[in-house]
Amino acid sequence: MEPVAAPLAVEPTARRSPPDPAAPTRGRRPSRLLGIRSTIPATWRIALGLVGVAVVFAIWIWGAGGGSATIPTPLASWKAFTSMVSDGSFQTDLWASAQRVAIGYAISMAIGVALGIAIGSFASVEAFFEPQIGFLRYIPAPALLPLFLLLLGFDETPKIWLIVVGTVFYNVLMIADVARNVPREMLNASYTLGAGRRTILRRVILPHSLPGIIDVARINLAAAWSMLVVAELLGAKAGLAYTINLSQRFRAVDVMFALLIVFGVIGIVSDVLLRRLRWLVSPWARS
Amino acid sequence: MVKISPTGTLVDEKLAVRGVTKVFTGRKADVTALDDVDLHVDSGELVCLLGASGCGKSTLLSIIGGLEVATAGEVYVDDERVVGPGADRGMVFQAYSLFPWQTVTQNIAFGLEVAGWDKARRRARVDELLGIMGLRDFADALPKELSGGMRQRVAIARALAPEPDVLLLDEPFGALDAQTKRHMQDFLLSLWQRTGTTILMVTHDIEEAIYLSQRIYVLAARPGRVAAEVHVPFGSTRGPAVKRDPRFLDLRDELGDLLG
Known part of the structure; x- marks a missing residue:
C-alpha cells in the first residue's frame, strides 16, 4: 500500500475511543487519599475533619459513661459553661486572663520586634546579645515565678512578667531569623538607590519582615497562655486557670472540662485572626 | 576626567x-x-x-x-x-531585588523618595520611565504579578530613576x-x-x-x-x-x- 501523508486533524471519534482494557499498564497508580504530599478533594478534607471531631466526641461520651464516671458528659460540661456565663463568673475570668496575656504578650512582642530586628540586622548587636539570650532561654520561665513574687508582689505585675519572660526569648530569636531572611540583593539594591541604614530598616527590613513577625506572634502565643496558667495556679483573684485550679477542690470536673475547651477555642480563634491579619496587611506575601 | x-x-x-x-x-x-x-x-x-x-x-x-x-x-x-x-551608581542584580510589597510605580519611585524629590517631580519621572520601559499597563502591579523579563525592566527603571552617572x-x-x-x-x-x-x-x-x-x-x-x-x-x-x-x-x- 502507498504511504499517505498523515492527516492534519485526527478524527474526533478516534479521540473519544476508550482505552483498550486488554492493554498492559505501566507505572504505579496514584493513591486517591494516601498519596504522599498530594492534595485530596475538598469534600474529603471537610468530611475527614468532621469525622475526626466526631471520633473525639465519641471517645469522650464513652469515657463519661453516661454521667457515672468522674469525667463529665459533653452536655454536663456545656451546662457548667452556661451557668458560669449566666452568673458572670466566666466573663470575669476571661477578662482577667485575656488582659494578662494581652499586656504581657504585647510587651514581649514589642521587645521581640525591636531586639529581633536589631539582632538580625546588625552583627554587632547580635554579638552583644547572643551569649545572654543563649543562656537565659534555657532557664525555665516558671522557675522564676517565686522570685518574681518576692520581688514584685502578689498582684498582676509578676503574672505579666512571667508571660513576658516565658515568651520573649523565642520571639526575639525567631524575629531575628525573620529579619535575616531579607535577601541580600534587596538590601544592596536599597543601598545603591541611595538609602541609608534608617531608611533600609524602616522601609525595607520592617515591611519585608512583617508577615514573618505576625507568624511568630501566632506561633508563640500558645506559650503565653501556658505561662498564664502557671502564673494563675500560684495565686490570683480571678482567671480561667485559677478557676480550673479551684474546681479541683470542689471536684467540679464539668467546670474544668468547660474551661479547657475554652482555652482551645481561644487558641483557634486567635490563630484564625492572626492569619487573617497577615493576609490583610501583607497581600504580597499571600500564598 | x-x-x-x-x-x-x-x-x-x-x-x-x-x-x-x-x-x-x-x-x-x-x-x-x-x-x-x-x-x-x-x-x-x-x-x-x-x-x-x-x-x-x-x-x-x-x-x-x-x-x-x-x-x-x-x-x-x-x-x-x-x-x-550611592544612587550615582545605580545597580541591577540578577533577581530578588524588587520590593515585593510595593507596586511597580512605588518600586521605581523608591530612589526618588530617598533623594527627597517632591511628589510632582517624582510622578513625572516615574511616568517617563514607565513609558520608556513599556510598563504603563503594569504601573500598579506587584512584582509577583510580572514575568521575569518585566521584573528586570522594573529593576532597571528603578536604578535609572535617580539619574545615575553609571548604571x-x-x-x-x-x-x-x-x-x-x-x-x-x-x-x-x-x-x-x-x-x-x-x-x-x-x-x-x-x-x-x-x-x-x-x-x-x-x-x-x-x-x-x-x-x-x-x-x-x-x-x-x-x-x-x-x-x-x-x-x-x-x-x-x-x-x-x-x-x-
Missing part, C-alpha cells in the same frame, strides 16, 4: 578603576579574588566585564558599587573617589529564559541608544557581551585580572543583524579562546 581618545576626539572618563585588589581571608589560605585591576568606562559607553564564573567579576562590580571594600586600589566616578554605595548591571538577564533574554538584550540596546547612559555590565555570555558592548574587558580567574581589552567593531546603532556578521563570529571564537 576629559582626555583625548585614540581617534583624536575628546572623551570624558566617567568611571575609573585603579589597581583594585581584593583578598578574601580564608581559614586555610587567603584567596586573591582580584589582582591589580585597572579599567575605565567613558561617558556614554556600554562596556562589558566578561568572565567565567569565579573570576571575581561580580566582586569587582560590587566594589565599584561601593557594596564591598577593596583590599587595595580605588574606584573613581567623575574623579571622585568611591567610599560606599551597573550584574548579570541582569542571567535568570531569564533564552527568548526573554534576547528580548531584554534588544531592549537594553535601545534603552542605551535612547538615553546615552553610561553602562558597565557583568556577564559570562560571550555573544551577549559582543552584541551589547562597545568594549569588553575579559577577566581571567585565580586571581581575577584583566586578561584582555577588546574593542567591538559595531556602531551604537547595531541590531540583531550583526549576529551574522563574520566579524561577530570571529570575535566570538577569539573570546571563547580567551575564556578557555
Whole structure:
C-alpha cells in the first residue's frame, strides 16, 4: 500500500475511543487519599475533619459513661459553661486572663520586634546579645515565678512578667531569623538607590519582615497562655486557670472540662485572626 | 576626567578603576579574588566585564558599587573617589531585588523618595520611565504579578530613576529564559541608544557581551585580572543583524579562546 501523508486533524471519534482494557499498564497508580504530599478533594478534607471531631466526641461520651464516671458528659460540661456565663463568673475570668496575656504578650512582642530586628540586622548587636539570650532561654520561665513574687508582689505585675519572660526569648530569636531572611540583593539594591541604614530598616527590613513577625506572634502565643496558667495556679483573684485550679477542690470536673475547651477555642480563634491579619496587611506575601 | 581618545576626539572618563585588589581571608589560605585591576568606562559607553564564573567579576562590580571594600586600589566616578554605595551608581542584580510589597510605580519611585524629590517631580519621572520601559499597563502591579523579563525592566527603571552617572548591571538577564533574554538584550540596546547612559555590565555570555558592548574587558580567574581589552567593531546603532556578521563570529571564537 502507498504511504499517505498523515492527516492534519485526527478524527474526533478516534479521540473519544476508550482505552483498550486488554492493554498492559505501566507505572504505579496514584493513591486517591494516601498519596504522599498530594492534595485530596475538598469534600474529603471537610468530611475527614468532621469525622475526626466526631471520633473525639465519641471517645469522650464513652469515657463519661453516661454521667457515672468522674469525667463529665459533653452536655454536663456545656451546662457548667452556661451557668458560669449566666452568673458572670466566666466573663470575669476571661477578662482577667485575656488582659494578662494581652499586656504581657504585647510587651514581649514589642521587645521581640525591636531586639529581633536589631539582632538580625546588625552583627554587632547580635554579638552583644547572643551569649545572654543563649543562656537565659534555657532557664525555665516558671522557675522564676517565686522570685518574681518576692520581688514584685502578689498582684498582676509578676503574672505579666512571667508571660513576658516565658515568651520573649523565642520571639526575639525567631524575629531575628525573620529579619535575616531579607535577601541580600534587596538590601544592596536599597543601598545603591541611595538609602541609608534608617531608611533600609524602616522601609525595607520592617515591611519585608512583617508577615514573618505576625507568624511568630501566632506561633508563640500558645506559650503565653501556658505561662498564664502557671502564673494563675500560684495565686490570683480571678482567671480561667485559677478557676480550673479551684474546681479541683470542689471536684467540679464539668467546670474544668468547660474551661479547657475554652482555652482551645481561644487558641483557634486567635490563630484564625492572626492569619487573617497577615493576609490583610501583607497581600504580597499571600500564598 | 576629559582626555583625548585614540581617534583624536575628546572623551570624558566617567568611571575609573585603579589597581583594585581584593583578598578574601580564608581559614586555610587567603584567596586573591582580584589582582591589580585597572579599567575605565567613558561617558556614554556600554562596556562589558566578561568572565567565567569565579573570576571575581561580580566582586569587582560590587566594589565599584561601593557594596564591598577593596583590599587595595580605588574606584573613581567623575574623579571622585568611591567610599560606599550611592544612587550615582545605580545597580541591577540578577533577581530578588524588587520590593515585593510595593507596586511597580512605588518600586521605581523608591530612589526618588530617598533623594527627597517632591511628589510632582517624582510622578513625572516615574511616568517617563514607565513609558520608556513599556510598563504603563503594569504601573500598579506587584512584582509577583510580572514575568521575569518585566521584573528586570522594573529593576532597571528603578536604578535609572535617580539619574545615575553609571548604571551597573550584574548579570541582569542571567535568570531569564533564552527568548526573554534576547528580548531584554534588544531592549537594553535601545534603552542605551535612547538615553546615552553610561553602562558597565557583568556577564559570562560571550555573544551577549559582543552584541551589547562597545568594549569588553575579559577577566581571567585565580586571581581575577584583566586578561584582555577588546574593542567591538559595531556602531551604537547595531541590531540583531550583526549576529551574522563574520566579524561577530570571529570575535566570538577569539573570546571563547580567551575564556578557555
